[in-house]
Amino acid sequence: MAExxxxxxxxxxxxxxxxxxxxxxxxxxxxxxxxxxxxxxxLTYVQPHAEKELTPGNPGLVAPQQTHFVTTIGPMRMQVDFYNEPPTF
Incomplete structure (x- = not known):
């Protein structure tokens, strides 16, 4: 499993x-x-356009060189982990 x-x-x-x-x-x-x-x-992916609501237990995966941005929807706490290989979760 990737770390x-x-x-x-x-x-x-x-x-x-x-x-x-x-x-x-x-x-x-x-x-x-x-x-x-x-x-x-x-989480908004730019191309192809897609949106995903992230919550505890429902993380968002970003592929290498995939353009994206995030938007807050009220109080939240978040963190991003970076991997050298595709993570499994």
Whole structure:
């Protein structure tokens, strides 16, 4: 089972960086798993366009170089784990 090589700090609706709220992507060969620890977060994939509501127990997977952004929907806490291979969860 894949283990993350790095994780972001835990962010809330006030500390979530603007860079994560705007279009961005993971690097080549890097998968991201967006974990909501409390509350709800909306994940938007840019192309092809899709949206997913993330909650505790329902993380969001971001493939290498996949453009995406997140939107808060009220109070929440979240963290992103980064992997060098496809994670299983």
């Amino acid at each position: 993350p090589y790095r994780s972001t700090p835990i962010f809330d609706e006030n500390t979530l960086p603007q860079a994560l709220r705007s279009n961005h992507q993971t690097k080549e060969g890097v998968w991201g798993v967006i974990k909501v620890l409390e509350g709800v977060l909306n």
